[in-house]
Amino acid sequence: MLTVRQVSRRYGETVALEGLSLEVPADTYMSLLGASGSGKTTLLRLIAGFEEPDAGQIALDGTRLDGKPPHQRDIGFVFQNFALFPHLSVAQNVAFGLRYRAANPLTDNEEIRARSEAALELVGLKGFGHRGIGAISGGQRQRVALARTLVCEPRIVLLDEPLGALDANLRARMCDELKAIRERLGVSFLHVTGSETEALTMGDRVAVLSGGRIVQADAPERLFAEPANAQAARHLNAWNIFDAGLCAGGGAGQLGVRFDQIDISAPGQAPGAHLRLPARFLAGEFNGPTALSFFRAADGSLLQVTDHLSQPRLPDLVEGQDYDLHFAPQTARQFPGAAR
Amino acid sequence: MTALSTDSPMPTETSPAQLRERKDRRRAWLLLSPGLLWMALFMVLPMCMVVYVSFWTQTTFSVNSTLTTASWERFLGSATYLHAIGTTLRVWAIVLAATLIVGYPVALYIGLFVRNKTLQTALLVACVIPFWTSFLIRVIAWRPMLGTEGAINTILMKLGLIHEPLTFLLFSEFSVLVGMTQIYCVFMVGPVTFMIGRIDPSVIEAARDLGASFGTIFRRIILPLSLPGVMVGAIFVSVMVLGEFATAASLSGRKVNLLGNIIVSQVGSLKWAFAAVAGVVLTLIITAVIALALRIVDLRKEM
Known part of the structure; x- marks a missing residue:
């Protein structure tokens, strides 16, 4: 050893x-x-x-x-x-x-x-x-x-x-x-x-x-x-890390949510049980089996959402439009400290 | 059914690729021609001339173009001149060994232990500082150092190590060897430093990691990888030492006669044919030495 x-x-x-x-x-x-x-x-x-x-x-x-x-x-x-x-x-x-x-x-x-x-x-x-x-x-x-x-x-x-x-x-x-x-x-x-x-x-x-x-x-x-x-x-390049204050009821510190565990809906349409944060769709990137979508949150932080080609779950997105990103509270991880 | 045909009529005009190749070849010749012209006019032609003149007839004060082997017979039949060949070869071998012994550790230090490139360059430039003054001054400066009342003898006498001045220090073969080693050492240091500096540090670390001690790494990795540098340095030193006459003339007190000194004195007394014989012999020796060096290390493969 x-x-x-x-x-x-x-x-x-x-x-x-x-x-x-x-x-x-x-x-x-x-x-x-x-x-x-x-x-x-x-x-x-x-x-x-x-x-x-x-x-x-x-x-x-x-x-x-x-x-x-x-x-x-x-x-x-x-x-x-x-x-x-x-x-x-x-x-x-x-x-x-x-x-x-x-x-x-x-x-x-x-x-x-x-x-x-x-x-x-x-x-x-x-x-x-x-x-x-x-x-x-x-x-x-x-x-x-x-x-x-x-x-x-x-x-x-x-x-x-x-x-x-x-x-x-x-x-x-x-x-x-x-x-x-x-x-x-x-x-x-x-x-x-x-x-x-x-x-x-x-x-x-x-x-x-x-x-x-x-x-x-x-x-x-x-x-x-x-x-x-x-x-x-x-370092895992699979987690969005953002200030918990961006979500209503998100608590303090930072939240981490995996790229593949975020869903997207039109503003105000997210399921009630989910935590949500508003963000603007910037651009999409297609790289084979997965598609990446990039969003900008209210405080300027960049968020990514992954969609799998075989099981699409995202709506059609329009660049520059605002959406609600939402996720089940138990998928998020709470990290202490302020966002970088 | 129509078969797909791949053969079309052969184009008769030259293709762009051929034109380009022709242009490249023209450019290569253009780049090569100044060098070729220079070598032909100032090396090949004079060399042929020297060989030709060595067969001319020499009378006391003049030389005429009647062909004879008299100068060659006199040169090869004379113990003095054959002895000069021996001296030249001996001085060459000793100076070559001395520059290697003195120069290699210096090159090893600069190339391997100084990893800062600026400092490396500064140290190499420091090696060249003696060249900022003239050749003659560098040589003559050894006289107050080595003479019977020179620095070395004075110090040794003051220390009580000797009671009479050492006379072999100056105006002897020894002083010629010392003077030449000092002058030509830098030509060994340069190429060796360059080769050692090119060794990837991680290669040496890999050898350490595999369990080899520094001595083994030096013998098995550093020395073989620096050999092309040693060979280039050796060729530099050889070419210069074999053709030397000035150091011997001013430090040997006329006791050491190299082939170069013979040429100088024969030309001085207008013995052109005889000087040409010595010149041809010298050229043959240098050619043989370089050929030998290139046989030992294949530079094309190593560089």
Whole structure:
């Protein structure tokens, strides 16, 4: 189990992480969701040892990691840009760790070859060993980077936006494969991403990083359905968050309502039991299976409503016209504090 | 039933694509021609001339175009001149090794440990500062440093480490080596720094993450990736050192005779044919050295 406790990291005046705590249980696929610049990569670099925290502790299975140089931490790091060794072949890249690590390197060439080949086979690159790094595609490089890390049998694998450099099709396929590979090896993965879909798809658990700390860590279904606070909800890209005062009887603080749980009616036509707020229809956006409609509320905040093509429930909307948005009170989540 | 026909009559006029290709080719030639012209007039032609002149007949004060191998026989039959080839090769090898030993750590520091680009440039410019003064001053400045009453001897005597001034410091092969290393070091530092600076920092981090110590990373990642820079630097240094005469002339006290010095003195005494022989030999040596360097590292592949 990886434990990060009260870790802070500053770059001059900029605070990247502020008292962040996180636990990655053993044998878990954990995804870490955060906007760009939220300090996701910084956290991984602190765990891997490329940088040291200003305060706090990092421990793996009870042994303290901070203060140890990276090559003694036994942690696997898959870089966003893959960081393959450009002058070595695929097989030599994969064998690098086995052959040249400071702690008990392998010397038996036959064993190194066998283990490298097994790792390449695991990521679906059997027979690619002799190729040069320049002679394989982006997706294959990603797999080589993964094989190179996994062959050393690290105690935890950190993946820094590993699918960011791949195209959409390949990304979907790698998602499934990463999960399968992890399950076969039984090692924990900590996968950093800025995409909420990727985080929810991949993770057995999803942690949301915002403002330099983890604002929620939960199972993906629970995180999606019941975000604990406004920051977590905002990262899911599925929740409208607005000042509760906009709705008559909405109470204080902020309300969060999912895009797909808001209905629309002409002003004054909403069912009595529902909470309602008036808003002006701005524009619609069609993106395949779903259609998005954008509304502007009285205080200027932007609201989105999702409609599914197969089960349309929205009336025909006219741009610039006022409507009542309404929702069942139990679908809304109440968050403390004022709207941003 | 009408079959869909895909063949239409071949167009007789040139297609726009062909016109464009022709235009591109014309532009390429246009870009290439000044260089080609320059090389032909000022390199290939003179080279041919030098080879030609080396077979001319040399009399005491004049040279005429009757072809003979006399100059070549005299050059290859003389121990002095063959010895000069040996000296030139020895000085070249030692200076090359010295610039590498002195220059590589500097380049490693600037390229790897200074990650601020502005500071990197500033440090590289600092390496070039000696070049703001003339070549001769840089060379002659070594005399008050290395002389029998120079700075080094004075300090060593004051410290009581020696009782008599060291005489091998100046007007010897040693002073030539020191002077050349100082002058040509920067030509090694530049290309190596450039190659090391191009190494993606995450590649080095990846190697650390895989468990390699710094020594291993240097041997297995940094050194191989910087080799093209070493090779370019080595070619720079070689070309300049092999053709050198000025450093040897002013720091060796005429004790060290390089091929370059022979050419200078023969030209000075109007022995054109003989100077041409030395020139051809020197060119052959430089060509061989560069060919060897390019065999070791395939620059086209690495850059």
